[in-house]
Amino acid sequence: MNLTLKIWRQKNAKEAGNLVTYQVKDISEDMSFLEMFDVLNEQLVHKGEEPIAFDHDCREGICGMCSMFINGRAHGPAQGTTTCQLHMRKFKDGDTIVVEPWRARAFPVVKDLIVDRSAFDRVISSGGFISVNTGNAKDANNIPVPKQDADNAFAAAACIGCGACVAACKNSSAMLFVSAKVSQLALLPQGAIERESRVLNMVKQMDEEGFGNCTNTYACEAECPKEISVENIARMNREYLRANLK
Amino acid sequence: MNRFLASSLGKKAVMALTGLFLISFLVVHCAINSLIFYNDGGVNFNAGAEFMGTNPIIRTMEIVLFIGILLHIYQALILTLNNNKARPVKYTLNAASANSKWYSRSMGLLGTLILMFLIIHLKQFWVISRFTDEITGGHTTLFAKMQEAFSSPWVVVVYLFAMISLGYHLLHGFRSAFQTLGLNNKKYTPFIQAIGTGFSVIVPFIFAMMPVSIHMGWVK
Numbered sequence: 001m002n003l004t005l006k007i008w009r010q011k012n013a014k015e016a017g018n019l020v021t022y023q024v025k026d027i028s029e030d031m032s033f034l035e036m037f038d039v040l041n042e043q044l045v046h047k048g049e050e051p052i053a054f055d056h057d058c059r060e061g062i063c064g065m066c067s068m069f070i071n072g073r074a075h076g077p078a079q080g081t082t083t084c085q086l087h088m089r090k091f092k093d094g095d096t097i098v099v100e101p102w103r104a105r106a107f108p109v110v111k112d113l114i115v116d117r118s119a120f121d122r123v124i125s126s127g128g129f130i131s132v133n134t135g136n137a138k139d140a141n142n143i144p145v146p147k148q149d150a151d152n153a154f155a156a157a158a159c160i161g162c163g164a165c166v167a168a169c170k171n172s173s174a175m176l177f178v179s180a181k182v183s184q185l186a187l188l189p190q191g192a193i194e195r196e197s198r199v200l201n202m203v204k205q206m207d208e209e210g211f212g213n214c215t216n217t218y219a220c221e222a223e224c225p226k227e228i229s230v231e232n233i234a235r236m237n238r239e240y241l242r243a244n245l246k
Numbered sequence: 247m248n249r250f251l252a253s254s255l256g257k258k259a260v261m262a263l264t265g266l267f268l269i270s271f272l273v274v275h276c277a278i279n280s281l282i283f284y285n286d287g288g289v290n291f292n293a294g295a296e297f298m299g300t301n302p303i304i305r306t307m308e309i310v311l312f313i314g315i316l317l318h319i320y321q322a323l324i325l326t327l328n329n330n331k332a333r334p335v336k337y338t339l340n341a342a343s344a345n346s347k348w349y350s351r352s353m354g355l356l357g358t359l360i361l362m363f364l365i366i367h368l369k370q371f372w373v374i375s376r377f378t379d380e381i382t383g384g385h386t387t388l389f390a391k392m393q394e395a396f397s398s399p400w401v402v403v404v405y406l407f408a409m410i411s412l413g414y415h416l417l418h419g420f421r422s423a424f425q426t427l428g429l430n431n432k433k434y435t436p437f438i439q440a441i442g443t444g445f446s447v448i449v450p451f452i453f454a455m456m457p458v459s460i461h462m463g464w465v466k
Contacts, residue, residue: 006338008338019338069337071339071341072337072339072340072341072342072344073341073344073345077344098338098339100337100338100339103333103335103336103337104332104333105331105332105333105334106332168345170329170342170346170351171329171332171333172329172332172333173254173329173332200249203253203254203255204253206254207253207254210331210332211254211332212254212328212329212331212332212333213254213257213258213325213328213329214254214258214426215325215329215350215351215353215422216350216418216421216422216425216426217345217346217347217350217351218345218346218350219342219345219346222344222345222346223345230425230430231430231431231432233425233430234425234428234429234430234431235428235430236255236428237255237258237259237425237426237427237428238428239428240250240253240255240256241250241255241259241427241428244247244249244250244256
């Protein structure tokens with residue numbers, strides 16, 4: 001298939017960027033979106049042009065690096081899918097595809113499609129951990145955990161921190177990410193000890209990073225490649241209220 | 247408490263609580279005004295209006311209501327300004343309709359339309375009943391004032407448009423308030439959402455029927 005691509009090019013964080021149009025030919029529908037980018041970059045290198053900078057790592061949908069805003073959607077049109085797992089068969093021959101980086105004050109553009117997501121790392125370092133040494137792997141059921149809690153914690157822990165929630169949110173809010181991390185630990189007995197300080201610190205850091213406020217549009221849940229539920233946001237709202245009342 | 251109110255989550259909680267309080271006001275307002283549907287020349291309605299205008303508890307709640315409205319507006323402005331700052335460079339192409347409802351993204355616009363309506367509405371009825379002796383002096387009744395106002399088709403159109411805005415504002419606001427207060431649960435959320443949808447359709451519809459019924463002469 002032949003495609004017209006309009007891709008955001010930006011030299012660095014300081015200079016303004018713009019959309020540049022490229023043509024790619026004979027793209028296989030079995031390629032992933034990133035493989036199509038590899039083909040394009042090969043072309044650019046052959047022509048002696050600067051290849052397009054984009055983030056990627058595992059290419060199997062679990063690292064959360066491949067941040068691309070494709071045709072107005074975080075990670076493109078497929079539901080519950082990262083960009084690396086998006087296949088070209090989701091597009092038609094002759095399509096024009098617009099690719100932009102995540103846009104948020106808290107995620108400054110480093111170059112082209114690469115953004116700096118270290119704001120998420122700082123949120124995690126502010127409380128997204130437990131401070132006890134858990135030692136070696138324990139026997140199963142050593143500490144009894146209700147099945148429901150284990151399932152909810154596991155579902156929240158599926159968050160790969162890709163930032164699609166921030167990218168899709170009209171307010172660039174990080175509530176889905178932060179609430180998934182808060183929930184994952186608050187639901188388990190090991191995380192219960194630091195339950196209050198964790199949510200207080202993580203929300204404080206989230207606000208300081210310059211993310212917007214949640215208006216419950218649930219665009220985050222719809223665009224999340226791991227389909228993290230907004231129930232986590234409600235849980236964080238509860239946790240935060242509870243921690244402030246204590 | 248200060249830490250809570252200064253945080254993004256605390257500000258949202260203020261939006262939710264004031265929103266739910268304003269929703270409770272809508273129930274009272276809608277119930278009292280529905281007295282016009284007795285179709286008794288406004289006798290019951292005028293008695294209701296007189297009670298609401300003279301009862302000291304209601305008059306106190308009126309002040310609380312205005313504080314609620316102002317807080318809701320103030321907090322919305324602060325949050326909106328903050329949200330606009332969170333994305334300095336906009337997307338060239340944003341297919342937002344693929345992931346969220348238009349009215350959930352347009353609460354600020356819908357709220358502004360409701361506020362504009364509120365100013366007209368208060369000027370038409372509330373200012374006259376509270377700050378002039380037109381009604382308290384017995385020169386006219388609130389029901390007669392309604393008949394006078396709704397004789398104009400333009401006023402009726404403005405009211406209808408405002409009630410559509412209110413309906414969509416409530417459709418997102420009602421369920422959103424529960425989510426913000428942390429009340430999201432697999433078992434009860436569908437129930438809350440159904441109540442919210444019902445409320446958002448029924449209450450604005452009853453309100454809308456008031457100017458329409460009076461204009462069409464169904465209620466005399």
